Amino acid sequence: MENDKTIVAIELGSSKISGVAGQIQYDGSLRVMAYASVPSSACIRHGAVYNLDKTAIAIAEVVERLNGILSTRIEKVYVGYNAKGLKSVISRVEHKFDEETVVSQEVIDDMFQQCSEIEYDGYVNLFQESQEYVVDNKRGTETDPMGVACRTLEGNYLNILLRKQVADYIAQCFMTAQVDIVDGYVAPMVQADAVLTEDDRQQGCALVDYGADTTTVSVYKNGLLRYLRVIPLGSALITRDLQAILNIELEQAENLKCTYGLCNLIGSQDNDETITINDRKISLHEVGDIIEARNEEIIRNVCAQIKASGYGEVLYAGIVLTGGGSQLRQLDEVFVKLMPSMRKPRVVTEPACGVVWNEPRWKHGDGSQLALLSVLAKGDENCCELKPMDEIDKMAPEDQDKVVQQSLFTDEGESAQDERDRKEQEERRKAEEAAEKEEQEKPADTEAKGGKKKNSFFKNMINNFMNYSEGFFDDKDETTQQ
Numbered sequence: 001m002e003n004d005k006t007i008v009a010i011e012l013g014s015s016k017i018s019g020v021a022g023q024i025q026y027d028g029s030l031r032v033m034a035y036a037s038v039p040s041s042a043c044i045r046h047g048a049v050y051n052l053d054k055t056a057i058a059i060a061e062v063v064e065r066l067n068g069i070l071s072t073r074i075e076k077v078y079v080g081y082n083a084k085g086l087k088s089v090i091s092r093v094e095h096k097f098d099e100e101t102v103v104s105q106e107v108i109d110d111m112f113q114q115c116s117e118i119e120y121d122g123y124v125n126l127f128q129e130s131q132e133y134v135v136d137n138k139r140g141t142e143t144d145p146m147g148v149a150c151r152t153l154e155g156n157y158l159n160i161l162l163r164k165q166v167a168d169y170i171a172q173c174f175m176t177a178q179v180d181i182v183d184g185y186v187a188p189m190v191q192a193d194a195v196l197t198e199d200d201r202q203q204g205c206a207l208v209d210y211g212a213d214t215t216t217v218s219v220y221k222n223g224l225l226r227y228l229r230v231i232p233l234g235s236a237l238i239t240r241d242l243q244a245i246l247n248i249e250l251e252q253a254e255n256l257k258c259t260y261g262l263c264n265l266i267g268s269q270d271n272d273e274t275i276t277i278n279d280r281k282i283s284l285h286e287v288g289d290i291i292e293a294r295n296e297e298i299i300r301n302v303c304a305q306i307k308a309s310g311y312g313e314v315l316y317a318g319i320v321l322t323g324g325g326s327q328l329r330q331l332d333e334v335f336v337k338l339m340p341s342m343r344k345p346r347v348v349t350e351p352a353c354g355v356v357w358n359e360p361r362w363k364h365g366d367g368s369q370l371a372l373l374s375v376l377a378k379g380d381e382n383c384c385e386l387k388p389m390d391e392i393d394k395m396a397p398e399d400q401d402k403v404v405q406q407s408l409f410t411d412e413g414e415s416a417q418d419e420r421d422r423k424e425q426e427e428r429r430k431a432e433e434a435a436e437k438e439e440q441e442k443p444a445d446t447e448a449k450g451g452k453k454k455n456s457f458f459k460n461m462i463n464n465f466m467n468y469s470e471g472f473f474d475d476k477d478e479t480t481q482q
Contacts, residue, residue: 006033007379008066008077010059010179011187011372012170014044014213015236015324017055019062019077020372021070021384029354030377035362036065046213046232047083049169056176063179073385076180079170080187080375081126082209082216085163088228090131091115094154103145103153115157123161127186131156131224158225160186182381187371188218188228194351194374195320196220205317206306208345209371210298210325212236217302219309227309231301235325238294245290248277256287261329262295264288291328298325299334306339318343324368351377 008021018037022030038061043054063074093111108130116128132141134154145153174181192207204221213234219227235257242253256277263284274281306312306319319335319342332345349367351374357363 005380005382006070006072006384007376007381008063008074008383009080009372009375009379010062010077011080011375012044012047012049012055012059012083013040013368014047014211014234016040017044017058017062018369018372019066020369020376021066021074022376024377024379025356029356030351030373031356031358032362032373032376033358034066034069035357035359036062036069038062044213047211047230048085048163048166049173052169052173052176055169055173059173059177059179063177070384074179074383075385076182076381076383077174078375078379078383079174079181079184080190080371081162081167081170081184082187082211082214082230082371083162083166084214084230084232085123085166086126086186086188086216086228086230087161088225089120089159089161091118091157091159092154093157094152096152097150100149100151102147102149105146107153108146108155111153111155112157115155115159118159120159120161122164124164124167125159126162126167126184127160127189129158129225131158131226160189160228182379182383185375185378186228187375188216189225190374190378191322191371192218192220192225194353194370194377195322195348197352198223200317200320203317204311204315206302206309206315206319208302208319208321208323208326210235210321210323210328210331211368212324215298215302215323215325217305217309219306219311219315221311221314226311227305229305229308231298231305233298233301235295235298235323235328237298238291238328241290241294242287246277246282246287252277257291258327260284260287260291262288262292262331262334263329264292265330265333295328295331296334296338299331299338303335303338312339313341315342319345321345321347322349322367322370324364324366327366353377 004023006021006023008019010019011017016037017040018035020032021034022032025031038058040055040058043049043051043058049055063077067074093115095107095111112128112130116125118125130143132143133145133156134141135145135148135150136152137154141156142148170184171181188207188209191209192201196205196207201220201223204219207216207218207220209216209218211234213232213236215231215234217227217229217231218225238257239250239253242248242256243250246253246256248256265288273284275284275287276282306315319339321331325331326347326349332347335342335345347367348370349365350370355363355373363369
């Protein structure tokens, strides 16, 4: 059994813009009621918007598809932030007392507020978390200094920053698409909440989201997030390498990557097995070399970021992998090779709370939906228009069936709303044909009225389109494309 709040989350991914609507059940698991996605390679790069108009149109299309499946109207959504330009920085605030003073909660809150007001040129502060406090410049640190007597107190804070332009573009796209944002979350952080255990956080681990155009590294130790970086490299680079070097289609390259992966690590280096693509024989060893070269570049960057965090030698819980790229065969062996002191990584594809999909075909099962589902799990506000039950009670029984009892899917697994729309269009077409036939049989002096009615219909349709597209262009700018 679940609560009655339908929560909607949108993710602006580099390969697709996806949306999900669902409910949080009383046992904490997620029930996915609707899912939709559209390709985004023409408007999103490295997780950041570069074509505002196309992004806005894609957002509107995703929301419209979700509306069709839910048979309702989405009023607002939750958004996850994960793009090139997202990073963590350490900030310090010092408080000096005139004389030895016992630290109060008011002092701690004041220092936190001072840190939140620090401006970072070109960045917005999405999140801020206390780390440790240094009392009277001593070597040791305190996680909770309240009640300690001292003359100086230095607070260390972790701030999660996002480039202001990236944040502004995201906000502008949703505004243009006429979709309100309830709240935005740092996607890597909500992913950590969804998959990491308390032991992972305490002992220390690196959560690596291996995506299409970006790879995000989040380092945890002693229960706190310590470091976050987004690397502008992802598994889509491997696909493009295969396409360019082997001169094959993009889809064929993606299939090669998913099927064979790091095949040279599985078999012999002298493997001379071949495969046939477009009537041309391609060496499996060559495929493995291409994949291995680009993948090693990406993983070396990941390892460099883990070491740069300063916690690389004390991450006793190891590495947790997620994202679509985490499914690359033998990927864990590469980490063992490049970071031999680290335990073998484990791969996670969905939140620990569990997910129930109304339609199984929506589930990808490769970890690429984890960030989206993690944002959904954080939502606590109903995002869809609810029809009051007293209005439903006043409806005729057949209309109540449409609102309350109608199925979301046909027997073939397609959207039942699409089927209803087709029937309504057919009924409307028949009604228009009947009306047109009736008008033709009327005397000439009444045809003008029919013409006005028809013109009014097309005028309303045009006005509706103009109202829909009105926000896609900014009067102050000739173009919003970067």
